[in-house]
Amino acid sequence: MSGGQTKNAALTTAFAFHYQVLIGLDKCFSLEEAQSVWFEKDGDVSLIAPDAVASTQTEVKDYATPLTDHHENLWKTLKNWLAPEFNHTQYGVLVLHTTQAFGATTRLKDWNEQSVEQRLAVLQAIFAERTDEQLNTKKPSEIIKIQKAVMACDEALLKSVLDKVALFTVADNAQALEKQILAKPVGIPKNNLSSYLHGLVGFVYSQATQQSWSISQQAFAEKCEELTALLCKKEFTFPVFSGYEASELEVELHQDRPFVQKIAEIDHHEMIPDAVGNWLELQNSLLEQLDEYPLYKDKTVTYQNQLVRKYKLAYSSAQLEAIDAIKSSKLLYNKTMQEQPLNMGNDIPPIEYKNGLIHDAMDDDERDLKWRVEP
Structure with missing residues (x-):
């Protein structure tokens, strides 16, 4: 032809x-x-x-x-x-x-x-x-x-x-x-x-x-x-996090994940799209073929462990103050999500990165973390 x-x-x-x-x-x-x-x-x-x-x-x-x-x-x-x-x-x-x-x-x-x-x-x-x-x-x-x-x-x-x-x-x-x-x-x-x-x-x-x-x-x-x-090689920088809000389809696709179930457990359903969006952004950043990927992964593991230790302390305090389980749980969630990220060396990570790591930790059964505060 x-x-x-x-x-x-x-x-x-x-x-x-x-x-x-x-x-x-x-x-x-x-x-x-x-x-x-x-x-x-x-x-x-x-x-x-x-x-x-x-x-x-x-x-x-x-x-x-x-x-x-x-x-x-x-x-x-x-x-x-x-x-x-x-x-x-x-x-x-x-x-x-x-x-x-x-x-x-x-x-x-x-x-x-x-x-x-x-x-x-x-x-x-x-x-x-x-x-x-x-x-x-x-x-x-x-x-x-x-x-x-x-x-x-x-x-x-x-x-x-x-x-x-x-x-x-x-x-x-x-x-x-x-x-x-x-x-x-x-x-x-x-x-x-x-x-x-x-x-x-x-x-x-x-x-x-x-x-x-x-x-x-x-x-x-x-x-x-x-x-x-x-x-050229520069000082380590984070991938871009835009504060992505998950679509209805993405929320439905991930609704059975432990971190989503733990938010639903405290009747905080309106927060789920943001949570899924932060979690997805984190997962995508870990899949990117960045030149700094090995360093980024190592820093991420270390930073997540710091966040988990801090969260466990906040959860213990919430238990001591709790009167209403659902109200105390929602307050703990809101306070944790609003907190400014911990410094990582000379850098302040994006808040979506921090929140994505917390949701990722909630998704890990071995860590046994939850939002629901039991008085």
Whole structure:
């Protein structure tokens, strides 16, 4: 079906473009003062420096098939670099960055170690394999058209370009590249690294305008500092508690839990939605994948034990003063819920966190806690 093919083609294009962005992002980490990374300026990714010798133009290709003598990847890239509209003098290095490995028998394997004369000789030998019939047919294949265009160029121009060409093969795929990028930041917790990457990728995309798309060394450094300050390891902080009030469905779902039954036992039914809401917020906070989770869990256990000890003392006092069991029980409940939280080191926890822990303790049969005051 054509609809599926169009969608798949669009996805393939999108993934290829995202890979190009990741390559550019990776280059941003090596930028020096006054340098910048450009996208779609003279090709895929350009590193522009005040000195042309230090500038590089990179064509990014993600292929599964090997890089062989007649593969279109190298030949098409050479054709683009030889085009009149491309000014190769702006760059000291022209890089073909490809995920491909060299083919088993290709003559391109030693390219990066060869002189310009040797490189030209390799291309000439490869092109010489084409027969007159292949070259002169009315409808030559696309790769033959490209090869003819390359080899028909002025030899001086061809040698000038070939002298700058570097082949970077078996390049990391997108997943490996992301992992490589995430190894660069220092001081950011593991669970925050994904947010760091997303922040940088979003920053790169946001720099595109209708006129140009570039990232300067200064702008990139400032963004890295901003994200590091935001996501680096800070002093322990609590998850957000909003004072959630449980819905009728949630109350019904949890109505048989011991902590709910103990509130119903003292005829304090109107307090149940808030109690279930506090309990749910606590449970959800303990399920969150926080970087500080081990510390949060340990602090929570310690804090709950403190609250239970304090509650037992308050319950004993309520027993001594009790005349009416239900009234005394409701007063104990209200006083306990309204009390400001105990300090946890230098922090004052959210009151919903404190109350959620009390309800959680009431839900623990082994603690044998209750609201009903028996005179």
